[in-house]
Amino acid sequence: MDELKFNKQKLALVVSLLLFVGFIVMVWGVSFYRPWIAELDRFGNELFRLEMSEVGVSLIYSFTQIGNIRTLLLTALVVSIVLFYREGKYCFLWFGFSMGIAGGGAPLLMKNVIQRARPVDGLMTRSGYSFPSGHTMGSLALYGLIIILAAIYIKKVWLRYVVMVGSFMIILIISWSRIHLGFHFLSDIMGSFFFGLSLLIVAWQILLKVNGATNSYKEL
Numbered sequence: 001m002d003e004l005k006f007n008k009q010k011l012a013l014v015v016s017l018l019l020f021v022g023f024i025v026m027v028w029g030v031s032f033y034r035p036w037i038a039e040l041d042r043f044g045n046e047l048f049r050l051e052m053s054e055v056g057v058s059l060i061y062s063f064t065q066i067g068n069i070r071t072l073l074l075t076a077l078v079v080s081i082v083l084f085y086r087e088g089k090y091c092f093l094w095f096g097f098s099m100g101i102a103g104g105g106a107p108l109l110m111k112n113v114i115q116r117a118r119p120v121d122g123l124m125t126r127s128g129y130s131f132p133s134g135h136t137m138g139s140l141a142l143y144g145l146i147i148i149l150a151a152i153y154i155k156k157v158w159l160r161y162v163v164m165v166g167s168f169m170i171i172l173i174i175s176w177s178r179i180h181l182g183f184h185f186l187s188d189i190m191g192s193f194f195f196g197l198s199l200l201i202v203a204w205q206i207l208l209k210v211n212g213a214t215n216s217y218k219e220l
Contacts, residue, residue: 009205016201023194030116030131030187037187044186048179057181061124064177066170067135072103072142079146087153090210095145098203102196103141107134110195119182126183132192133184139174140196143167148204152211 029037052060065071076099084092116131146167154160175193178184 012201012205016198019194019198019201023191023198026187026191026194027110027114027131030191031114040187040190041185044179044189048176048186049182050180052180060177060180064135064174064181064183067139067174067178069134069138072138076103076142079142079149083149091207094203094207094210095149098145098199098206099141102144102199102203103138106195106199107132107137107192116188119185121182124181124183130184131188132195133175133178133188135178136171136175136184136189136192137196139171140192141200143171144196144200145203148200148207152207 026037028034076095080092080095083095110132111129111134114131115129118126118128118130144167147164150160150163150167154163175189179186179189
């Protein structure tokens, strides 16, 4: 049993490392203006920039605000309070530390290091740097951590899957909206997913260590 658990941990860390390698490849491609990045972004624009009415665009813009810093911080604060009172300080600290790195510090640092310009031909324009996508990494961090917490702590099966699927859909829609509105390139989103998922896997393994068991479901 211990050997199986150890093998699962090793597999998770290997997957995390491979995702990080994928992120490094994206950083290299973006930083040195590789032709395949331009082709990837052209493909992304053709695939994800859909024809839509002004009302549709407004709705998409409103939805993408779920991934802005204020909304993420407010949602993270609510989750933190619940964790502190229900699961204790270690789970609370794990969430805050993971969210701070994956959802805040890491994307901000990478944006300022890489300094990639945003698209100029989208439906909307925005100042700041493009790679990686802050909205995508922030949403992936927050709702990815919620998925991990739901998988471990929510006992009711239907509620667990409602939370997990709902969180997953929020991540996907926000990521798509950043390309559709013209705030980001497809390579920005892919880089965000590679980096964010790599960090989430590490956070997941740390929580399992802190929690002490992979199936410690608790009634909510």
